[in-house]
Amino acid sequence: MRESRSYRTFTVLNTIFLLGVVFLTMYPFLNIIAQSLSSEAAIMAGRVTLFPIGFTTETYEVVMSDRLFWVNYKNTVVYTVVATAISLVLTTMYAYAISRMRLRGRGLFIGIAVFTMFFNGGLIPNYILINSLNMDNSIWAIVIPNAVSIFNLLVMKAFFENLPLELEEAAAIDGLTTYGILLRIVIPLSKAILATMLLFYAVSHWNSWFQAFIYLSDKELFPVTMYLRNMIAGTSQTSDVAAASADAQNNVSSNIKAVTMVLTVLPILCVYPFIQRYFVSGVMLGSVKQ
Structure with a gap:
């Protein structure tokens, strides 16, 4: 044509x-x-x-020679992996449960989830709760609060609702339990949406700094985003950075924020291309009805 x-x-x-x-x-x-x-x-x-x-590349050399930077970087990797795993498991189980019409009290569970999108306890009650559970200044203060994103939960729920019920009925006839259906039928068919949620959660946890700012006081436990935040705020002068030569100090002070930003975002940029195809297909799932 x-x-x-x-x-x-x-x-x-x-x-x-x-x-x-x-x-x-x-x-x-x-x-x-x-x-x-x-x-x-x-x-x-x-x-x-x-x-x-x-x-x-002087500033890169100075920052990468800072021991605290690598300690915080390792913390970020650990926090992201653990928090993403917890978030993915909880979101998948919750979304699958409320996607089944046969669940008793389904409307109540959905209402509780949606309610938390608009209302929360507030910063001070949350801090008191974390402190009373002795979770402050530990990894659990980072990975447990906000483990489930309600937006991601509702997206997964919509996806699970579009899966053919005949597959689950056939699996049940063959003797699979509810957990067996979830693990052997539903999850293998949900790779695209799981990859999408994995990307959403990983990026969110990687970029998070406010929870560490509130709940952590030990610099050895900070994520790298807190290192960056302190650099931008001008409150972090580590021994290695301060020990740089006088000639290097002027250049370091000018572009150290840019260097730290680049080093912080680099892992996400490296991982994203490998997940992009799942992300594109995942966000389109359920958008077309047959």
């Missing part, structure tokens, strides 16, 4: 518009990378845009 002139015009304009959106989206991140590799003079003069000026 021959394309009309108006359609070709639309295609060109749409392409230009989308390229503009991509550029506006990418510019802040590219600017941060450029600053992290630029000299102090260029940054202070405001000459750094998309490309480094006065190329240097």
Whole structure:
């Protein structure tokens, strides 16, 4: 079929518009990378845009030589893995249960979940609760509160409701229990939505810093996002950074925030391409009815 002139015009304009959106989206991140590799003079003069000026990796060397940075980085990996595993298990079990019409009190359980989207106990009661359970200054203060995202729960619930009931009925006839149906039938058919939830939860836990700010006081337990937050706030001067040479200090103070941001976001950027295909298919599941 021959394309009309108006359609070709639309295609060109749409392409230009989308390229503009991509550029506006990418510019802040590219600017941060450029600053992290630029000299102090260029940054202070405001000459750094998309490309480094006065190329240097001095700040990377200083930050990566800081023991506390790597301790906090390890903490973030541990917190993210443990918290994501807990969140995924709890969300999957809860979503599958409330997706079954035969569940007694189904409406009540759904109502309780939705209620928490609009109302919560508040910061002070939450802190008192965590403190009374002796969970403060420990990994559990990070991975247990907010373990279940209600938005993710409702998305998974909608997905489970669209699975053919005939599969579960056939499995039940073959002798599988409810747990057997979930583990051997439902979960293998839910790889796309599980990968999507895995990405949502992992990114959320990786970027989280406020809970650590509230519940943790030991710097050895901080996640790397708290390291970054303290750098931005100017309250973290570790021994290794402070021990940098006087000549290096000026350059380090100018782009250390950019360097820390790049190092913090790098793992997510490396993992995302491998999960993207599941993410795209996962968010589209249930959008088309047959």
